[in-house]
Structure formats: structure tokens, C-alpha cells
Amino acid sequence: MATTSNYTSTSSGELCAKKSSCRSNWVLNREGCCIKTAEDKGRGVYASRVIPPQTVIEVSPVLLFTRTEYEDYGRHTILDHYTFKWRDGRMALALGLGSLFNHSSHPNVSYTIDPAHDCIRYTSTRTINPDEELCIFYGHKLWFDPVGTAANLEPQVCLDQNDQSAFLDILAIDSEIDEAEQWDTKYPNDILEGEALPFIWKKLQIDEEEESMEEIRTMQAWAVDIPDSKYIATMLKWLKQSGLESDTLSHLKRIRKKDSISTLLLSVSSSVPVLPTNVDIGDPYRISVPCNPALTQTSLVLKNTLWPTVYAPRRKWEPEKWSIAKVQWARDAISHILRKTARIMSSDELPVVAHVPKPFEDEALLSRSFTAGDTRMSTGHPLRHAAMNIIRDVADWRAKTSPPDLLPDPLKSAISELPSDGSLGISDTSCNGTNYLLTGLTLFITHEPCIMCSMALLHSRVKEVFYIVPMPQTGGCGGSACLPALKGVNHRYSIAHWRSREGGAALAHLDEQIDA
Numbered sequence: 178m179a180t181t182s183n184y185t186s187t188s189s190g191e192l193c194a195k196k197s198s199c200r201s202n203w204v205l206n207r208e209g210c211c212i213k214t215a216e217d218k219g220r221g222v223y224a225s226r227v228i229p230p231q232t233v234i235e236v237s238p239v240l241l242f243t244r245t246e247y248e249d250y251g252r253h254t255i256l257d258h259y260t261f262k263w264r265d266g267r268m269a270l271a272l273g274l275g276s277l278f279n280h281s282s283h284p285n286v287s288y289t290i291d292p293a294h295d296c297i298r299y300t301s302t303r304t305i306n307p308d309e310e311l312c313i314f315y316g317h318k319l320w321f322d323p324v325g326t327a328a329n330l331e332p333q334v335c336l337d338q339n340d341q342s343a344f345l346d347i348l349a350i351d352s353e354i355d356e357a358e359q360w361d362t363k364y365p366n367d368i369l370e371g372e373a374l375p376f377i378w379k380k381l382q383i384d385e386e387e388e389s390m391e392e393i394r395t396m397q398a399w400a401v402d403i404p405d406s407k408y409i410a411t412m413l414k415w416l417k418q419s420g421l422e423s424d425t426l427s428h429l430k431r432i433r434k435k436d437s438i439s440t441l442l443l444s445v446s447s448s449v450p451v452l453p454t455n456v457d458i459g460d461p462y463r464i465s466v467p468c469n470p471a472l473t474q475t476s477l478v479l480k481n482t483l484w485p486t487v488y489a490p491r492r493k494w495e496p497e498k499w500s501i502a503k504v505q506w507a508r509d510a511i512s513h514i515l516r517k518t519a520r521i522m523s524s525d526e527l528p529v530v531a532h533v534p535k536p537f538e539d540e541a542l543l544s545r546s547f548t549a550g551d552t553r554m555s556t557g558h559p560l561r562h563a564a565m566n567i568i569r570d571v572a573d574w575r576a577k578t579s580p581p582d583l584l585p586d587p588l589k590s591a592i593s594e595l596p597s598d599g600s601l602g603i604s605d606t607s608c609n610g611t612n613y614l615l616t617g618l619t620l621f622i623t624h625e626p627c628i629m630c631s632m633a634l635l636h637s638r639v640k641e642v643f644y645i646v647p648m649p650q651t652g653g654c655g656g657s658a659c660l661p662a663l664k665g666v667n668h669r670y671s672i673a674h675w676r677s678r679e680g681g682a683a684l685a686h687l688d689e690q691i692d693a
């Protein structure tokens with residue numbers, strides 16, 4: 178077998194032997210593609226002549242396997258390297274050149290599924306030069322070590338909104354998301370972590386490490402000494418029945434033993450707890466106890482000097498594990514805001530789009546999704562940022578439509594005051610407390626929200642915020658400030674930066690000085 182630089186000919190490309198490029202009479206399709214082999218990634222599809230952007234390079238029919246057929250006969254064979262999930266859950270094997278496109282994180286080919294004709298259409302996303310390899314994007318969870326993402330495959334990004342090539346990049350992003358979906362959904366419950374995730378969690382620099390005595394936040398609680406340990410069990414039983422127990426003290430141990438005296442932590446009530454009369458114990462007194470569990474060993478030691486505290490290194494606001502299916506849910510949302518942004522590019526509005534999808538885990542929290550754009554220009558109102566608009570839209574709808582038992586606790590009582598006709602004729606007073614809450618929901622937004630929006634999101638109790646374009650000068654999620662990491666705030670949300678290819682940033686280009 179002859180070798181030309183890294184490439185040798187293959188069985189199908191046998192005719193290419195001793196040649197470094199494909200000659201027109203050996204090409205395998207009408208766009209002049211041929212197959213070559215690279216030592217480190219096997220066969221691949223290569224151009225033999227210039228291919229202009231947006232050219233349909235190949236239409237491959239697919240062979241479809243039912244799920245059971247695939248599980249029984251396909252999954253543990255070589256087929257697993259070539260198949261992907263079809264829209265209806267069957268597994269698909271592309272025929273023709275379709276199965277031979279290698280992977281690149283900077284693909285020059287996108288593909289779309291055509292379920293009506295059981296085929297896949299492959300399209301160039303930019304100009305492809307002779308001898309260049311044609312690559313698609315397999316997704317973020319690869320089963321091999323990728324090689325050969327050539328520098329010359331970098332997408333050509335244009336920040337000029339009028340230039341169509343910027344739009345082409347966006348199409349590439351869109352299909353990146355669709356393609357990744359196809360490959361990544363084979364095993365939807367697999368957990369993705371670190372580099373495999375298409376986004377990066379922002380680490381909140383939180384003051385609550387509380388690693389010096391001065392930093393430890395304390396509150397006043399009632400306690401009582403129990404000199405004789407035989408009364409401990411009786412008192413614990415009494416406490417359970419007394420109604421004094423509350424979540425506020427759940428991070429603290431109930432009993433402290435110091436020298437020979439046991440002390441029972443009673444409550445944080447403002448009035449003195451009334452103790453049973455049949456036990457021989459002292460009077461309740463107030464002491465300072467830590468407000469929060471210990472997040473580190475250092476803070477545990479310090480907090481234990483005040484009161485025995487629970488060690489809970491995982492913070493409440495730290496992100497959960499993300500399965501492939503959940504990542505796909507997020508990709509859909511990102512894809513959605515990019516599409517919307519492309520649509521508003523021709524209008525006068527700023528290209529900022531926010532989206533709150535139905536929650537991945539618990540659709541009962543919100544049974545439909547919402548999308549809002551920035552309307553500062555059209556309304557002439559300086560506060561109509563996309564994030565502010567969406568908070569208003571979601572919360573209004575939620576307050577109006579959700580049965581109280583599906584609402585998060587803070588909403589339940591307020592909602593009961595709403596008019597029963599379901600109209601939006603909610604009075605200002607009844608709105609207060611109901612129509613700003615996004616409790617448990619995720620916001621996807623093209624740009625890092627500004628300081629005002631980041632604070633509004635904090636008030637809204639949003640669960641997490643994903644943005645594509647960082648705003649270093651005006652952003653409130655780590656750009657110029659990080660609102661959820663501020664000292665003393667009563668809610669924190671997780672923040673993630675979506676690792677989009679450059680096209681997303683180009684599409685949503687905004688002057689750095691502008692508040693998004």
C-alpha cells in the first residue's frame with residue numbers, strides 16, 4: 178500500500194494509490210469527494226476540488242435498526258462506532274459516504290436528518306479547499322481520543338451583522354447542537370462531567386467559607402442544660418412533640434456534651450420555650466450558634482467551638498450531575514435562543530434573547546417554556562432587558578395559572594389571594610410576592626446578564642443561569658461583579674458559561690459597554 182504523507186489509500190480508495198489527492202475520475206460523488214486514510218483516525222472523506230459554502234455534499238440513505246434489534250445484535254459490535262440515534266429512537270447507520278465523515282470540534286460540514294426520506298443531508302458550512310478533510314461534529318462525549326482538528330478548519334467569524342458569513346457560522350452552531358444530539362443520545366442516562374460538558378460552571382467565590390472566627394455568622398437560639406443524663410431521652414422525645422423543631426437548626430446537633438453537662442438545643446423562637454415540669458432541669462437561656470453548616474474542615478473546627486455543627490461540604494447551590502439527556506435539553510434551549518437571535522438581527526432591537534424551558538426534571542414547576550427578547554428600543558424603556566422581560570412573563574403566567582399545590586412554598590400563600598377568574602387583573606398588592614419568582618427554573622440567555630438583571634434573577638430565586646457571551650465590563654454573573662456570590666444575599670444561583678463556537682458570539686455581538 179503506497180503512502181503519501183500521512184495518507185494511504187483504502188480499499189474503496191484503492192484507485193487513489195500513489196496519489197496525494199483525489200482525481201476527478203476517482204471521486205465517489207458528484208461533489209468530488211473521495212476517501213483517504215489517515216494513520217490515526219482511519220478512513221475519512223476528503224475534497225478533491227473547491228466546495229463552496231452551503232453546498233449539499235452528500236445525501237446518504239440510512240439503514241434503521243429497531244432498539245431491540247440494535248441492543249441484541251449491534252451495540253457491542255463495530256456498528257456502535259457508526260450508528261446514532263434516529264429521531265424516533267431507532268438506531269441509524271448512514272450508507273454511502275455518510276458513515277465515513279470523521280469528527281472535528283471545528284467541523285466544516287453540518288448535517289440534517291430527513292426522516293421523511295430516511296436519509297441524512299450533509300452540507301458544507303464554509304469554503305472547503307482541495308485535499309481538505311470533510312469533518313462533522315460528533316458531540317461532546319467521544320469514545321476515542323480525537324486527533325487532527327486542523328487549524329485551517331477554524332470557522333471564519335465575522336462580527337459585521339450585515340455579512341452573511343456570520344450567519345453561516347450560526348447555522349453551523351445550530352447544526353453542531355443538532356448533530357451532538359444525535360451522537361450523544363445513545364446512552365441518555367450516562368453522566369457527563371468536566372470537559373465533556375458543553376458549558377463551564379462558574380465557581381462562586383463565596384464568603385461563606387467562614388474560615389475565621391470573625392466570619393462565622395451566628396444567630397441566637399434557646400438551649401437548656403440537662404445536668405442528669407437520664408433525662409436526655411425524655412427531653413428529646415418531648416422536643417419532637419413540642420413543635421419547636423424547625424429547619425433553621427437542622428445543620429446543628431441537638432445535644433452538646435461539655436464536661437459532665439449535656440445541653441439541649443431547643444429553638445430559635447423569640448419567646449422563651451415552656452419546658453416540661455416533670456423533669457429536673459434548669460431554665461432555658463440564649464446562646465450564639467452558627468447560621469450555616471460547616472463547608473470545610475477549618476470552619477467545622479471553629480463552628481464546633483460555638484455549637485456542634487454538621488459538616489456539609491456540598492453547597493446547596495452547587496450544580497447537580499448532568500446526564501446526556503439533560504445536556505441535550507440544554508442544547509435545545511441554546512439552539513433555540515440562537516435561532517431567535519438570528520431572527521431579530523434585522524430589527525432595531527438589541528440581539529439579546531432569554532429563554533426559560535420547561536424544567537428537565539420537574540415539568541410540574543412550569544408546564545410551558547418562555548422566550549423573551551430585549552425591548553429597550555421598541556418600548557423606549559431603559560429597563561426592558563431580556564432577563565427582566567422574561568422574569569415578568571414567566572412569573573405572571575405562573576402566578577395566574579399554577580394550582581397552588583404545585584407552586585413552591587413562598588408562592589402558595591400569596592397565590593391564594595389572586596382573583597379566581599384567572600385574569601391578569603392582579604392587584605399590585607397581590608402581585609407582590611407572586612409575580613417575580615422563578616423558583617427552581619433555569620434561564621438560558623445569549624449574554625451574561627447585567628448587574629440589574631443578575632440582582633433581579635437573584636430575587637426571582639432562579640435555580641441556574643446559562644449564558645453564551647460573557648460581558649466583562651457590565652456583567653453581573655462574574656463579568657464586572659458576581660451578584661450571587663455577594664455577602665449576605667439570601668439566595669444563590671449556579672452560573673454556567675456555554676462553550677459555544679465563535680459563531681454564537683458573532684451573532685449576538687453587542688458593544689461591551691452595553692448592559693445586556
Ligand SMILES: C[S@@+](CC[C@H](N)C(=O)[O-])C[C@H]1O[C@@H](n2cnc3c(N)ncnc32)[C@H](O)[C@@H]1O
Nearest residue numbers: 218219220258259276277278279280321323324
Ligand atoms: C463514523 S466512523 C468514521 C470513519 C472511520 N474513520 C473509518 O475508518 O471507518 C467513527 C470512527 O472514526 C474514528 N475517528 C473519527 N474521527 C476521529 C478523530 N478526530 N480522531 C481520531 N479518530 C477518529 C474513530 O475510531 C471512530 O470510532
